[in-house]
Amino acid sequence: MEETGLHALEARLRREFEDLNYPPANWVPEATAGQEPVWDAVIVGGGMCGLVAWFALNRAGIRRIRILDRNPEGREGPWVTYARMETLRSPKFLVGPAMGQPSLTFQAWYRAQCGQAAWEAMDKIPRPMWMDYLRWYRRVLGIEVENETALEQVAPEGDLLRLTLAGRNAGRILTRKLVMATGRDGTGAPQIPAFVEGLDRRFWAHSADPIDFAALKGRRVAVVGVGASAIDNAAEALEAGAAEVRHLIRRREMPTINKFMGIGSYGFTAGYAAMRDDWRWRFMLYSISTQTPPPRGSTLRVSRHSNAYFHFGKAVQTVEQQGEETLITFADGTRLATDFLILGTGFTVDPLSRREFGAAAAQIRLWRDAYQPPEEEQSRELGLFPYLNPDFTFAPKEPGQADWLSHVYCFNYGSTVSLGKTSGDIPAVSVGAEWLAREMAAKLYNEDIAAHWQALQDYAIPELQGDEWRASPLPPFAPRKTTIQAEGL
Numbered sequence: 285m286e287e288t289g290l291h292a293l294e295a296r297l298r299r300e301f302e303d304l305n306y307p308p309a310n311w312v313p314e315a316t317a318g319q320e321p322v323w324d325a326v327i328v329g330g331g332m333c334g335l336v337a338w339f340a341l342n343r344a345g346i347r348r349i350r351i352l353d354r355n356p357e358g359r360e361g362p363w364v365t366y367a368r369m370e371t372l373r374s375p376k377f378l379v380g381p382a383m384g385q386p387s388l389t390f391q392a393w394y395r396a397q398c399g400q401a402a403w404e405a406m407d408k409i410p411r412p413m414w415m416d417y418l419r420w421y422r423r424v425l426g427i428e429v430e431n432e433t434a435l436e437q438v439a440p441e442g443d444l445l446r447l448t449l450a451g452r453n454a455g456r457i458l459t460r461k462l463v464m465a466t467g468r469d470g471t472g473a474p475q476i477p478a479f480v481e482g483l484d485r486r487f488w489a490h491s492a493d494p495i496d497f498a499a500l501k502g503r504r505v506a507v508v509g510v511g512a513s514a515i516d517n518a519a520e521a522l523e524a525g526a527a528e529v530r531h532l533i534r535r536r537e538m539p540t541i542n543k544f545m546g547i548g549s550y551g552f553t554a555g556y557a558a559m560r561d562d563w564r565w566r567f568m569l570y571s572i573s574t575q576t577p578p579p580r581g582s583t584l585r586v587s588r589h590s591n592a593y594f595h596f597g598k599a600v601q602t603v604e605q606q607g608e609e610t611l612i613t614f615a616d617g618t619r620l621a622t623d624f625l626i627l628g629t630g631f632t633v634d635p636l637s638r639r640e641f642g643a644a645a646a647q648i649r650l651w652r653d654a655y656q657p658p659e660e661e662q663s664r665e666l667g668l669f670p671y672l673n674p675d676f677t678f679a680p681k682e683p684g685q686a687d688w689l690s691h692v693y694c695f696n697y698g699s700t701v702s703l704g705k706t707s708g709d710i711p712a713v714s715v716g717a718e719w720l721a722r723e724m725a726a727k728l729y730n731e732d733i734a735a736h737w738q739a740l741q742d743y744a745i746p747e748l749q750g751d752e753w754r755a756s757p758l759p760p761f762a763p764r765k766t767t768i769q770a771e772g773l
Contacts, residue, residue: 293396294424297387310347312728313735315460322444322458324348325724329465329696330429331361332418333707333717336381337465337695338427340717343383344725350459351427354434354451361467363415366492368516371408373579374710381421383714388424390417408581438462438640440688443731460731461724463693468708470696471670472632477508479603480627487610488603488625491517495626501525503623506612508532508600510539514628515578518592519585521626528591530620532612534599539575544705553712556704557674561655568701569663633698634668635678647686649679651701670694672702675723695720 315322330353353360382388437448444458474490491513505526507518510533518529599615612620635648652667678689695707706716
């Protein structure tokens, strides 16, 4: 009987892998340091970026890999933790982390279970369903993520990297390459405005924090910002029964156009990193200046509540606690009292805040170290992004200082200004992963060039066995006779 549904899809995927000779053999020479094994690569982060990086490296024949995640199994990434939107923004047909493998796409996974009619009827992908798909992706590829294991510190040890791990698999290991597939806050932290400094934590939270929304029932809530995370948290509070939710928006008008949606293409993805610095800076500055609007569905999810309010031109100046309520003063002198404040202020990108690198974090070259924009294009925010090498690796500010950073790959949001949106967003994550694998393969091969040269000389497996031909002697040489006749005779 022919298999149907998900079993049939998985059987087809196995056959496709056989046809593509996947997985290939590991061509990287096995390394040890004394009696200690050395890993080809360690990936930190078992979310979407970490999983697709693992797949790309394995497909490239780099197979001695460990992948770590600090979260429990099934809770990697933001999808079922601090992400609170009902559906993804990305169109449902994007291939995401499938790496060009049709049977590995979300569409194939969904249709195998729900059918073509349900696929056609679906508008956007429900957020928890995307996490279900990633769990299947991990299982069907056989990716062994070491959950509840965190990277505490990385330091050079000769030509290698010494990693100190904490949690379930605590210990110290050696690797040649390190991939930081750590998501939105992978080279920074939640952005906390100075105006909440000293305010009791009972009265505020960042949108990335665990929030007890049930406790907000009947209470007044204010949300700073109008980006996607701010909108989604406002919706959660309203649906939990908040008495009111007020968006405090610094801008005078709501952003309505997602600019990059209009120019998204393979050409932009491939061409962005090849741009001059001034063009890369200009594109990204324009993006943050115009701001990506919140999704339409998420905004309607908020505005359908009669007790939801959008207040524009309200830049928060100070926040102070008065008894059990919070008093907010705005730059225009107006004031608002509320019971709980949610900061939808996004994340910073600041490698200096990453404790894993220790003192070497200060040696990471940033955009502000590499490029000085004209006065009208100044941006402290963009200046803090790492100025990466073309292969996703960090560069030191000064040659000879922390050169080991060139073995650490920034495959997270921090790569955006240098290499575009290739290591975080769904549309181009497969392109980014293939790029990462190609560059790492080139570096590993050249680092082992002497071993590969020796292997070339030592290789002695004959393709011909000697019985495929028979040697024959040349026949005796006999000069050809030539007759010349005189003309007219």
